[in-house]
Amino acid sequence: MPHKVLFLTLKVFGFTGGIEKxxxxxxxxxxxxxxxxxxxxxxxxMYDKYFDRDSRxxxxxxxxxxxxxxxxxxxxxxxxxxxxxxxxxSHINLLSIGYLIKRFSPKTKVYLLAHGIEIWRKLPxxxxxxxxxxxxxxxxxxxxxxxxxxIHGTKEDKIxxxxxxxxxxxxxxxxxxxxxxxxxxxxxxxxxKILMSLSRVVSSEKYKGYDNTISILPHLxxxxxxxxxxxxxxxxxxxxxxxxxxxTKHQIANHIKLxxxxxxxxxxxxxxxxxxxxMPSKKEGFGIVFIEAMASGLSVIAGNKDxxxxxxxxxxxxxxxxxxxxxxxxxxLDELLKSPLNDNExxxxxxxxxxxxxxxxxxxxxxxxxxxxxxxxxxx
Amino acid sequence: MCRIAGIIAQNSSSEQLKHQVTLMCNSMxxxxxxxxxxxxxxxxxxxxxxxxLSILDLSAAGHQPMFSDDEKIVIAYNGEIYNFKxxxxxxxxxxxxxxxxxxxxxxxxxxxxxxxxxxxxxNGIFALCLHDKTKNCCYLxxxxxxxxxxxxxxxxxxxxxxxxxxxFAHSGVTPLGNENWKIYYLAFGHxxxxxxxxxxxxxxxxxSFLKYQLSDGxxxxxxYFQFSTxxxxxxxxEAIIRIKExxxxxxxxxxxxxxxxxxxxxxxxxxxxxxxxxxxxxxGNLTSISANFNEIDFSESNYxxxxxxxxxxxxxxxxxxxxxxxYNFDTVLKNMDQPTTxxxxxxFVCKCAKENGLKSVLSGLGADELFGGYPSFDRIRKIQNxxxxxxxxxxxxxxxxxxxxxxxxxxxxxxxxxxxLCLRGLYTPDIIAKLLDIDVQTVINCLQNIPLNDTIRYLNxxxxxxxxxxxxxxxxxxxxxxxxxxMSHGVEVRVPFLDVNFVNLVTSIHPSIKFGVYQxxxxxxxxxxxxxxxxxxxRSKMGFTFPFQEWMVKNKEISSPxxxxxxxxxxxxxxxxxxxxxWSSAFALYKVFHAS
Numbered sequence: 001m002p003h004k005v006l007f008l009t010l011k012v013f014g015f016t017g018g019i020e021k022x023x024x025x026x027x028x029x030x031x032x033x034x035x036x037x038x039x040x041x042x043x044x045x046m047y048d049k050y051f052d053r054d055s056r057x058x059x060x061x062x063x064x065x066x067x068x069x070x071x072x073x074x075x076x077x078x079x080x081x082x083x084x085x086x087x088x089x090s091h092i093n094l095l096s097i098g099y100l101i102k103r104f105s106p107k108t109k110v111y112l113l114a115h116g117i118e119i120w121r122k123l124p125x126x127x128x129x130x131x132x133x134x135x136x137x138x139x140x141x142x143x144x145x146x147x148x149x150x151i152h153g154t155k156e157d158k159i160x161x162x163x164x165x166x167x168x169x170x171x172x173x174x175x176x177x178x179x180x181x182x183x184x185x186x187x188x189x190x191x192x193k194i195l196m197s198l199s200r201v202v203s204s205e206k207y208k209g210y211d212n213t214i215s216i217l218p219h220l221x222x223x224x225x226x227x228x229x230x231x232x233x234x235x236x237x238x239x240x241x242x243x244x245x246x247x248t249k250h251q252i253a254n255h256i257k258l259x260x261x262x263x264x265x266x267x268x269x270x271x272x273x274x275x276x277x278x279m280p281s282k283k284e285g286f287g288i289v290f291i292e293a294m295a296s297g298l299s300v301i302a303g304n305k306d307x308x309x310x311x312x313x314x315x316x317x318x319x320x321x322x323x324x325x326x327x328x329x330x331x332x333l334d335e336l337l338k339s340p341l342n343d344n345e346x347x348x349x350x351x352x353x354x355x356x357x358x359x360x361x362x363x364x365x366x367x368x369x370x371x372x373x374x375x376x377x378x379x380x
Numbered sequence: 381m382c383r384i385a386g387i388i389a390q391n392s393s394s395e396q397l398k399h400q401v402t403l404m405c406n407s408m409x410x411x412x413x414x415x416x417x418x419x420x421x422x423x424x425x426x427x428x429x430x431x432x433l434s435i436l437d438l439s440a441a442g443h444q445p446m447f448s449d450d451e452k453i454v455i456a457y458n459g460e461i462y463n464f465k466x467x468x469x470x471x472x473x474x475x476x477x478x479x480x481x482x483x484x485x486x487x488x489x490x491x492x493x494x495x496x497x498x499x500x501x502x503n504g505i506f507a508l509c510l511h512d513k514t515k516n517c518c519y520l521x522x523x524x525x526x527x528x529x530x531x532x533x534x535x536x537x538x539x540x541x542x543x544x545x546x547x548f549a550h551s552g553v554t555p556l557g558n559e560n561w562k563i564y565y566l567a568f569g570h571x572x573x574x575x576x577x578x579x580x581x582x583x584x585x586x587x588s589f590l591k592y593q594l595s596d597g598x599x600x601x602x603x604y605f606q607f608s609t610x611x612x613x614x615x616x617x618e619a620i621i622r623i624k625e626x627x628x629x630x631x632x633x634x635x636x637x638x639x640x641x642x643x644x645x646x647x648x649x650x651x652x653x654x655x656x657x658x659x660x661x662x663x664g665n666l667t668s669i670s671a672n673f674n675e676i677d678f679s680e681s682n683y684x685x686x687x688x689x690x691x692x693x694x695x696x697x698x699x700x701x702x703x704x705x706x707y708n709f710d711t712v713l714k715n716m717d718q719p720t721t722x723x724x725x726x727x728f729v730c731k732c733a734k735e736n737g738l739k740s741v742l743s744g745l746g747a748d749e750l751f752g753g754y755p756s757f758d759r760i761r762k763i764q765n766x767x768x769x770x771x772x773x774x775x776x777x778x779x780x781x782x783x784x785x786x787x788x789x790x791x792x793x794x795x796x797x798x799x800x801l802c803l804r805g806l807y808t809p810d811i812i813a814k815l816l817d818i819d820v821q822t823v824i825n826c827l828q829n830i831p832l833n834d835t836i837r838y839l840n841x842x843x844x845x846x847x848x849x850x851x852x853x854x855x856x857x858x859x860x861x862x863x864x865x866x867m868s869h870g871v872e873v874r875v876p877f878l879d880v881n882f883v884n885l886v887t888s889i890h891p892s893i894k895f896g897v898y899q900x901x902x903x904x905x906x907x908x909x910x911x912x913x914x915x916x917x918x919r920s921k922m923g924f925t926f927p928f929q930e931w932m933v934k935n936k937e938i939s940s941p942x943x944x945x946x947x948x949x950x951x952x953x954x955x956x957x958x959x960x961x962x963w964s965s966a967f968a969l970y971k972v973f974h975a976s
Contacts, residue, residue, distance in 0.1 A: 051959035055675040169674055171703055265706035
C-alpha cells in the first residue's frame with residue numbers, strides 16, 4: 001500500500017523564493033515516488049491559484065490550490081491530514097494545522113520543514129507547545145538546526161538535517177564559455193571580469209549583502225578597471241532608488257548593472273557569463289542559489305554566519321567570509337579574480353556540487369523520511 | 381523536395397532576371413541546401429530557379445531546373461512524385477528514354493506525352509513551374525491536396541512565383557503589404573488562402589494549374605482535380621477493407637526515398653498507425669522521432685513505449701524544455717513564412733529529425749480532418765441549429781463574457797466563413813476592431829468577403845465540419861505551417877493520410893459509418909483495431925500539443941502587459957496571465973504587436 005502523504009504549503013508556484021523552490025523539489029519527489037507506487041501524494045497550497053501549477057512538478061490531480069481561501073484550506077487540510085500517513089508542513093505558519101492533525105490522528109506522522117529566519121525568532125508559548133507535538137523538524141541546514149535547538153529548546157533527536165537540492169530541471173552546462181547573446185545584451189567584453197549576485201532586491205531583504213559588495217567595488221576597480229558587478233533579481237522601486245543613489249555616491253555607475261528579473265531559462269547562462277558569484281549574506285537558511293551557481297562551475301563567495309555554510313560545504317566548494325568584514329570580502333574577491341577556475345576545475349566543482357546536492361539524492365532522503373521516518377537511515 | 385522561384389518579365393535583362401531569381405532562391409536556401417540552379421530564356425525572359433533538397437536521385441543528374449531532351453521544356457519543381465516509377469514504366473512502354481532516375485524527368489516526359497492531362501496522373505506532393513517553349517506558355521501546378529505551397533504575383537511588368545511569400549521581397553518589385561492581413565490573422569490565427577501578407581501575392585489553389593501565356597502576359601487558373609463527393613461505400617466492412625488497402629498502399633509508396641527516412645511519432649492514434657504501417661514496409665530501416673517534455677501533463681512517452689515495443693524502427697525521443705523554447709523562439713518566428721498561431725511544434729520536431737540525419741518524415745496529419753477527430757464534429761449540429769435563429773439575436777453573443785460563447789457572434793455572418801470562425805476563430809470582430817483601432821464594419825466586410833468554394837453549400841453535419849477542417853483549418857494552417865517549419869530545417873514532411881487515392885476513398889464513404897457518435901475516428905479505429913494496442917485507441921485525444929500555455933505565460937517577452945500599448949491588448953494579455961485566454965490568442969497579439 002502506498003503511503004498517503006499530504007504536503008501542506010503556503011505557496012509553491014505563485015512566487016519564486018527559496019522556500020517555494022524547496023517545495024517544488026518536494027512536489028517532484030512526491031510525484032516520482034507516486035509513479036513508483038511508494039506514496040500517494042496530495043499537495044495543498046493555501047495561496048496559489050489553480051492555474052499557478054507548473055506541470056513539471058506534479059500532476060493536476062495531486063495538487064489543490066486554495067486561492068487564499070484560508071478557512072477552506074484549513075478544513076480540507078484537517079480532513080485530509082487525519083486520513084494521511086504522513087503530513088509535511090512547508091512552513092511554521094502551518095504549525096497549528098499540523099498540531100490539530102496530530103491531536104485527532106496521533107498515528108499520522110507530522111513533519112515541519114524549517115528553512116531560515118521564519119523559525120529563528122522566538123515563538124509564543126502555544127506555538128512552542130505545538131512544535132513539541134510534531135514528530136520531526138526537518139532543518140535545511142546545520143545553522144537552522146542549531147538555532148532551533150538553542151532558541152526553542154528542541155531536542156536533538158527531534159531534528160533532522162536535510163540540505164536543499166538543485167532544482168530537478170536545472171540546466172547543467174557542459175561548456176563554460178561566456179554566452180555571446182548575454183555579452184551583447186549587457187554590452188560586455190569577454191575579457192571583462194564579472195561579479196554577480198542574484199536575490200530579490202527589496203528593502204526588506206538587505207541582509208543579502210550586496211551593499212557590502214558595492215562599497216568595496218571602488219577599491220577593486222582600481223585593480224581591475226573593467227570590472228562589472230551584475231545585480232540580478234526582481235527589485236522594488238524603493239530599493240532600486242536607494243541602490244541607484246548608492247551607486248552614484250560611489251561613482252561606479254559604469255561598473256554596476258541592475259539587470260532585474262532573470263527568466264528561469266537564462267539563469268545558467270547568467271552564471272556562465274559571470275566570474276564570481278558573490279553574496280555575503282547574513283540570514284540565509286541555506287541558499288539554493290549558491291549551489292546552482294556552483295553547478296554552473298562558478299566560484300562562490302558566501303557569508304559564514306548562516307546556512308550558507310552548508311551550501312558551500314564548510315568552504316569545501318566555495319569561499320566563506322565574514323559578511324561584516326569588508327576587507328575580508330575584498331581580499332577574497334581579489335584572490336579569486338587573480339586565479340580564475342579553468343574548465344577542468346569548473347567541471348570538478350560541478351561534479352562535487354552534484355554529488356552533494358543532487359535532486360536524486362534529495363528524493364531518496366524524502367523517500368526514507370516517508371517510509372522509515374528518518375532520512376538518516378542507510379539502506380544496504 | 382526543394383524550393384522554387386521564378387520571374388517572367390519581358391522588359392528586364394537576362395542578367396537582371398538571373399540576379400533576382402538567385403536572390404529569391406537564396407532567401408529560401410534552408411529548404412534546399414544541397415544544390416542551386418537558375419536558368420533564363422533570353423528570348424522570352426523566363427527565369428526559373430531551384431534550391432534542391434535531394435531525396436530521390438541524390439546525384440548531380442537530378443539538378444534543376446531540368447530541360448527536356450529537346451530543350452523545349454524546362455521545369456523547376458518542388459516535391460515528390462510517389463508514383464513516378466509506375467509512370468516511368470508506362471512512358472518507357474510508350475517509347476520514352478530516361479537519362480536520370482529522378483522523378484523530375486518523369487514529370488517532363490509525362491507532360492510531353494499527356495500534356496495538361498499529365499498533372500492529374502501525378503500522385504504526390506508537388507508545386508512546379510513548367511515552361512513550354514513550343515506552346516509559348518508557362519504552367520504553375522500545385523498538388524491535389526495542397527501540401528506544397530505555391531505563390532504568385534502579377535503586375536504590369538512582371539509575373540513572379542515562389543514557394544515562400546518571403547521570397548517576393550527579393551523579386552525586384554517592392555511588394556506592398558496586404559492591409560487586411562492583421563484582420564485575417566486575429567480572426568483565424570492564420571492568413572486564409574488565397575491571401576497572403578502581401579498585396580497582390582496569392583496562393584495557387586490546390587489541384588489547379590495556372591497557365592500563363594507568354595504572348596500577351598495573360599493567365600488563367602484551371603482546376604485539374606477535385607475530390608469526389610459522390611457516396612459509393614455504404615457498407616462498413618467494405619469501407620474497412622478499402623481503408624486498410626489504400627492506406628497501406630499510400631504508406632508503402634511514400635516510403636520511397638534515396639535518403640534516410642523517419643516518422644513523426646507522437647503516441648497518438650494517427651501517428652501510431654503510420655508508425656506501425658511504415659515499420660512493416662521499411663523492414664527496420666526507419667527512425668521514429670518524438671518530442672518529450674518535463675511537463676507531466678504533456679508527456680506521452682508511456683503510450684509511445686507500447687508501440688515502440690512492437691516495432692523494429694529505431695526510436696529517438698527528444699526532450700524539449702522551456703529553455704529550448706526561449707532560446708529558439710526568435711529563430712522560429714524568423715522561419716515563419718506567414719503568420720500563424722501554430723507550427724512551433726512542427727519546427728521543434730523537425731529540428732530533432734534533422735539532428736538525427738533524416739531528410740524525410742511521415743506524419744499522421746490529415747486523419748483528424750477526414751475521420752472526425754476534432755471537437756468541431758460534435759459542435760457542428762448545434763452550430764447549424766443556432767445559425768437558423770435570428771441574426772440580430774445571435775449578434776448579442778458578443779456581449780457574453782466567455783470567449784468561446786463570444787464567437788457565436790460569427791453565426792450572424794451570411795458567409796459560411798462565420799461558421800468556421802465560430803468553431804475555430806480567435807477574436808470576434810469587435811475585439812479585432814479595438815485591437816487594430818479600426819471600424820467593426822471594416823472587419824466584418826473583410827471577413828465576409830473571403831471567397832469559399834461552392835461545395836460547402838451542399839454539405840451538412842459532420843461532412844460540413846470535415847469540409848471546414850480540410851479546406852480551411854488544414855489547408856490554411858496545418859499544411860502551410862508544416863511546410864515552412866519543416867523546410868526551415870531542410871526536412872520534408874510526407875502525409876500518407878492525404879494520399880490522393882486515400883482521400884478520394886474516404887470522401888466516398890457514407891458519413892453514417894465514417895463518423896462515430898460515441899467514439900472519435902471510429903472507422904479508422906475499427907480498421908486498425910487488430911494492429912493497435914487497446915491503450916492507444918481508448919486513450920483521450922491530446923493532439924500534437926506542446927506546453928505553450930505554461931511556457932508563454934512564463935516568458936515575459938510575450939506575457940508582460942506592459943509591453944502592449946493598445947488598451948485592449950493589454951487587457952487581453954492580463955487575462956492570459958490569469959489563464960482566461962488560450963495561448964494561441966495571446967501569441968497572435970504578440971505577433972501583431974511585436975513581431976510583425
